[in-house]
Structures are given as structure tokens and as C-alpha cells.
Amino acid sequence: MVVAKKHVRLAVQRNRVKRITREFFRCHSAAHPRDVVFLAKKNLADLSNAELRTLLSTLWKKIDAPQQRSNNR
Numbered sequence: 731m732v733v734a735k736k737h738v739r740l741a742v743q744r745n746r747v748k749r750i751t752r753e754f755f756r757c758h759s760a761a762h763p764r765d766v767v768f769l770a771k772k773n774l775a776d777l778s779n780a781e782l783r784t785l786l787s788t789l790w791k792k793i794d795a796p797q798q799r800s801n802n803r
Contacts (some may be wrong), residue, residue, distance in 0.1 A: 733770040744776035750779060754786045766793065 732749060733744045751768055759766070777785065 731769045733774075734779055737770050737772045738775040740775070743769075746779075747782065750782050751786060754790075756785060758790055764793075 731750055733747050735744070738744045738747060747770060755766060755768075774782070
């Protein structure tokens, strides 16, 4: 997981983003373990905790979709 100081300026914000992201992937990757690279983009710190979780959920569905299709074959 990479949360660059260039994109999220304050350490408190970087740690919040990392903590929420780690917790999200810990809860959601148990059923389908895989390696995921997380790169924070600009303005990520502007999101609230709920918005960040919603964004992660949307991204997780995109990641999980190919896995679901291959399991159905």
C-alpha cells in the first residue's frame, strides 16, 4: 500500500486512509485471497470515511468481477 506524501499531505490523513483501506481489505479478501496494489491518488484525503469505504467497495467489485466470471464457467 502506497499513500504518498505528494498526494495526501498530512501524516494523520495518510494514516487514516491506510487504516481504513487495511480494514476494508482484511474484511473482504477472506473469501477470495489475492494480492492487491493500492496507490492513493490526489484528493483522497478529502473523502470522508464513509465515502472512502464506498469507493473501496466499488473498486473491490471491479476486482472481484473477473474472479466471479471464471468461477461460473
